[in-house]
Amino acid sequence: MPELPEVETIREDFQGRFLGRKIAGVSIGNESRLRSPFPENLKILLTGTEFTGTLRHGKYLLAGTERGGYLVFHFGMTGRLDELFPSDPAPRFCRVTIRFQDGGGLSFSDMRRLGSLAWTDGVGEFLRLKDLGPDAMDPELDPDRFEKIFEHRRALLKPSLMNQTLIAGIGNLYADEILFQNGIHPRVRIPDLPAGIFEALHGSMRDVLALSIRLHADFSRFPDRYLLFDRRAGRGCPHCPGKLEGIRIQGRTAVFCPGHQG
DNA sequence: AGCGATGTTCGCCG
């Protein structure tokens, strides 16, 4: 569940389930690491403290602790959190379990192991370390600032929307949706965009992310005029008489409609 | 059996 709305959904869930519960211990599952090694002293950092709040930046979830410092989650493509009740078995691809004194637990699972866990003492420090751009839903990211981010860039728009250094939170699926809504072909370069398009791009970026957050990233509840309602090459375009097509761009699939994405 | 899948990072090249 990995792009911004999915992580926001996980954050809201975390907020309701795991705050204020004293941590009794941490166990590392499956004797293996994720993409990067676990914070070395994870057990020491967490045992005896509790989570006091959460924040999200792009696709990262930061859980603040009472002692200060944040546990940082990245979910890769298949990462997920589950609440464990006493005597619940660990999920199949559980990598780390945080156990609470009340007998419950929090499990971080990740089938493909593309996710990661990290520790940081401060939010600013973490953002600098990862070189993350502004969060796509940050209210201060207005259309002007949004446009300036792309100024003087010659790259394709789609990979730039997905570039977390420029803007944090948009992945392959939401980038496809934004292009789809604006009638932009996925191979269009930034310098070739029509003048004044950035205000519209900013608007649909915000609209689709906000809608998805509201619907807990459940695409089946999207209006059927959205690409993400059923993003599949070969199906009819919900926007024009065209048929959706899939192409590879920089190693990822782009689904688009050649009929109206000129 | 082979390939692609909501992501990131690294090395290589122009």
Place this chain on the structure above:
DNA sequence: TCGGCGAACATCGC
């Protein structure tokens, strides 16, 4: 420095 490409990571499902 920027931009593009391919690989690597591990597992599942079509």
